[in-house]
Amino acid sequence: MNDTILIVGAGPTGLSAAHGVASLGRKVVLVDKEPLLGGAPILSGYARLVPSGEWAKDAIGRMVARVESAPGVEIHKGARVTAFDGSPGAFVATLSDGARVDAGAVILATGFTHFDAINKPEWGFGTYENVVTTTQVEQMVTAGKIVCPSDGRVPERVAILLCVGSRDRQIGREWCSKICCTVSANLAIEIRELSPKTDVFIYYMDIRTFGLYEDKYYWRSQEEFRTKYVKARVAEVTQGADGRLLLKGEDTLVKRPIVIPMDLVVHAIGMDPNLDNPSIAKVFGVRLEKHGFLDRGEHYTSTFASSRPGVYVGGSALGPEDIDTCVSHGLAMAMRAVGDLHALAHQAA
């Protein structure tokens, strides 16, 4: 029986899982398709994370450094699993870099893909330079200045549109992306910190700053940072004669049409299933659920099981998820994988 754990994906979930397994002195093979470890927070240049307030490069960077220096962790960057066979305790994977990995269990921490805002064309992304995504504003926060891409000016009025690629049946995204409300409230605070004269408006259907995020982000963004929340249906984003953006729609609280000038419009983009999921499902022989995320089994005594024994799945591969939960899923899957292999060895002995 082989007790190496193969972990696919080196974002917060995979890094956490790798640390968990390695902390028991067990062997890990960690594979990521990108040349850089850290997943979305690093690759997309997130700024300060919710809810710690730590910079992503520090927080996730620390997770990366710990795994890179752990004895017993073999890392394959820029590599994919191209073939996979076997059963619990005796899996064999072939990687795109030619390596063969023998493993007792597999953890799929393959994450999500950011919604591409070009698929919501009426809201102006891809048409107007000053319509950007939350990810781009995170990068501006990291750079220390909020600007309009068209001319570099500091925007007087910023609109953050929630649910871009979420809760939207028209474009086949029925799910809520869970963390965009809180991320947007945090971003509104960061914009006001960098640029206290900029007015920030958040256009929403429901504000979902669940749990302790309620007062930390929703209330604080309103009371300390004067963010204006507007319950609205946004119909379209166009450009006025003066070159400013125009946000058109209906304020659903006052039931009136609105046409509001804005300097910068920010799409709070949702979390799609990883674009690679169909091939991941095929290579590993696991099922997808109806939206295209990886499917999971029983929730209580066999949580994080995929549809294939010995293959575990967690984090944002299961659906939209926040980083804290991803970190906990990684450790939990490490526990499950190591525990199940222990039971298997015991049975065999």
Next chain:
Amino acid sequence: MNDTILIVGAGPTGLSAAHGVASLGRKVVLVDKEPLLGGAPILSGYARLVPSGEWAKDAIGRMVARVESAPGVEIHKGARVTAFDGSPGAFVATLSDGARVDAGAVILATGFTHFDAINKPEWGFGTYENVVTTTQVEQMVTAGKIVCPSDGRVPERVAILLCVGSRDRQIGREWCSKICCTVSANLAIEIRELSPKTDVFIYYMDIRTFGLYEDKYYWRSQEEFRTKYVKARVAEVTQGADGRLLLKGEDTLVKRPIVIPMDLVVHAIGMDPNLDNPSIAKVFGVRLEKHGFLDRGEHYTSTFASSRPGVYVGGSALGPEDIDTCVSHGLAMAMRAVGDLHALAHQAA
């Protein structure tokens, strides 16, 4: 060095942690203040759980049975930790049943307390028999019949009031209880399944059916089960001359006062910090955060650390949490506790 793990609390979090540790053949001492294991889902008689749809007594019952039959798990029911001392690898706890526990690490899975609806008196709980809590309706679902407590009749009109003891600064509950929206949508479906002629109304500020709960609960409860969602500020619940309840407030979408007759009013009660938290903090020497939940440390490379080394905290002890997340926190804490003890033993050797 002692490598037994002491786990305090045998709800979903503690049971999951106990299984994790035991799955490696390590010793666990599991302590719960109640005579029954299973935590809130068992003690409060939850019906079908979100999102699995499994009955709580089956799902959590399976977790209990597995831990009770695991070799190496010593269980103390109806017991509390009354004294605690030591350091990682060498803690000593004294239990109220007189036992002494030597442990290398401690997992606090001490959970929450349901908000007592009597503390929101203007909404009628404690005054009118037909004002009940979600927990009481869960018990009706388990019993197979939805009734008005006053006379046993099947209600024609049921109102579920969200945010009872949540998002309410007036009564010192600033947090959102995270899962009540989804639990209430699920309950609306269950009421309609048992009593198809009953009209169900949900009065809300924001609907927070995050992630994949959006279409599974919010949309389905509206489209398949005709639940009516009303965005409103509820001012008070009183009784009319005919003995029916009257819900008074303002519909915040149409901006009009409302006075609506109801047969049954259900308080979707929130999650308070465990009432025992001040004494838990004192006995274990750990900090509370500002709302009274247990405080936690760094989120990325030392997640689930409390303010005392070797003592871990997770689940709804940290704040309002859903059962799936509690189960994952339990396994994650097991991984952390066992991993940190492994490192400690390695250092010592």
